[in-house]
Amino acid sequence: MADKTAGDPSKDLQEYDIFRDSFKYFKKKKPPPDLSTVVELSTSDSPEVERISVLQPSLPPIRGLQPWQDWKVFCHKHMPGFFYIRNPFLSGYQEYWIRRCIQDFPCKPNLCNLDAHIELSDGDNIWELSQSSDTLSSQDKTLVDRLRWVTLGYHHNWDTKLYTADRHSPFPADLDYVSRYLVDVLGLSASFKAEAAIINYYHMDSTLAPHSDHSEFNLEAPLVSFSFGQSAIMLMGTTTKADEPVPVFLHSGDIVVMSGASRLAYHAVPRIISTAARLLPWSKAEKPHSEKGTCSHHEQISTSDSKNVGGRDWSQCDSSAGDDTLLKPFINSELPQNSESQLEWFKNINSYIDESVKNSNFELFHKYLQQIRINMNVRQVFKPGETFQDT
Numbered sequence: 136m137a138d139k140t141a142g143d144p145s146k147d148l149q150e151y152d153i154f155r156d157s158f159k160y161f162k163k164k165k166p167p168p169d170l171s172t173v174v175e176l177s178t179s180d181s182p183e184v185e186r187i188s189v190l191q192p193s194l195p196p197i198r199g200l201q202p203w204q205d206w207k208v209f210c211h212k213h214m215p216g217f218f219y220i221r222n223p224f225l226s227g228y229q230e231y232w233i234r235r236c237i238q239d240f241p242c243k244p245n246l247c248n249l250d251a252h253i254e255l256s257d258g259d260n261i262w263e264l265s266q267s268s269d270t271l272s273s274q275d276k277t278l279v280d281r282l283r284w285v286t287l288g289y290h291h292n293w294d295t296k297l298y299t300a301d302r303h304s305p306f307p308a309d310l311d312y313v314s315r316y317l318v319d320v321l322g323l324s325a326s327f328k329a330e331a332a333i334i335n336y337y338h339m340d341s342t343l344a345p346h347s348d349h350s351e352f353n354l355e356a357p358l359v360s361f362s363f364g365q366s367a368i369m370l371m372g373t374t375t376k377a378d379e380p381v382p383v384f385l386h387s388g389d390i391v392v393m394s395g396a397s398r399l400a401y402h403a404v405p406r407i408i409s410t411a412a413r414l415l416p417w418s419k420a421e422k423p424h425s426e427k428g429t430c431s432h433h434e435q436i437s438t439s440d441s442k443n444v445g446g447r448d449w450s451q452c453d454s455s456a457g458d459d460t461l462l463k464p465f466i467n468s469e470l471p472q473n474s475e476s477q478l479e480w481f482k483n484i485n486s487y488i489d490e491s492v493k494n495s496n497f498e499l500f501h502k503y504l505q506q507i508r509i510n511m512n513v514r515q516v517f518k519p520g521e522t523f524q525d526t
């Protein structure tokens with residue numbers, strides 16, 4: 136069969152996968168990539184980057200965020216619909232979400248990569264089981280070391296790339312609410328509802344291949360993505376791999392929202408990089424900006440060994456938020472539908488977050504995050520009012 140594109144050089148050019156080249160370039164260990172082209176959106180003086188002001192949201196803010204007027208929100212000329220919010224969390228409050236990702240979200244009924252290897256039952260807690268495995272030699276990996284992903288709400292099926300009615304658990308109300316609030320502040324959708332999420336746990340040598348997220352039935356609803364722990368280079372492209380992606384840094388606390396033309400854009404994470412101390416809010420020792428192994432335009436890539444997850448000294452850990460067993464069902468169930476119950480829920484969640492931050496010792500979570508990046512990737516699956524019967 137004749138090649139339809141033969142003799143049409145513009146077509147050849149169009150179909151060349153420039154995105155893949157860029158991914159390979161930033162992934163490469165030897166030689167390491169030049170990071171001077173990676174955009175630090177919050178400090179960039181490029182004319183392509185624009186800081187925007189946000190609108191008065193209609194929803195009240197959930198505890199732990201800076202006032203919306205103070206948020207630093209940026210757009211990029213080559214990525215319409217892409218928003219970058221530089222860490223809007225108040226000091227100490229990223230930890231609430233970090234604890235949710237490490238201690239709570241991996242529990243049943245949610246699904247995770249470990250399900251393929253071990254049978255986890257209701258009440259099993261991967262973090263706590265890992266803490267008690269003090270008999271392991273330092274070569275053995277604990278469960279939390281082997282955690283790579285968790286799915287919430289409608290569980291994305293990695294093989295079929297489909298959501299199905301039978302693979303669903305209640306979407307955690309707190310994550311639903313904070314995602315709705317972010318979408319509201321950006322003025323993107325009044326009807327946003329978080330229905331599925333993937334929590335990614337990256338080690339220092341992890342990458343995420345170029346892809347677009349299109350399994351959802353509602354592709355107009357924005358996608359909300361939170362970063363915690365170590366930094367990353369994210370490649371943000373367009374809807375064709377023939378366009379060169381923009382490499383951007385993502386640091387702990389940063390939030391990306393992909394909407395409009397960016398919702399279906401190709402993106403990837405070719406590299407995790409050690410975060411500069413100044414970008415890890417809980418880091419006591421402020422290291423100088425240019426210290427080796429930190430990340431900035433001119434700084435070097437860490438070659439730290441991902442197998443050694445900050446030692447195995449779990450013993451002095453008190454990571455629980457006091458006796459919160461009574462409150463657990465209320466955060467792990469769905470956001471109430473009617474406004475009266477929602478108001479009641481809202482009062483509870485704010486005091487729960489405060490208590491949780493006040494009473495917890497996050498030392499071991501911080502230690503875990505010395506070698507890990509967590510990404511919470513939140514999506515709306517259905518159009519408002521629709522379910523599987525309508526699709």
Ligand SMILES: O=C(O)CCC(=O)C(=O)O
Nearest residue numbers: 333335348360404510512
């Ligand atoms: O880790 C990230 O920043 C992006 C994750 C992502 O694209 C995904 O889970 O689909």
Ligand SMILES: [Fe+2]
Nearest residue numbers: 346347348402
């Ligand atoms: Fe994605």
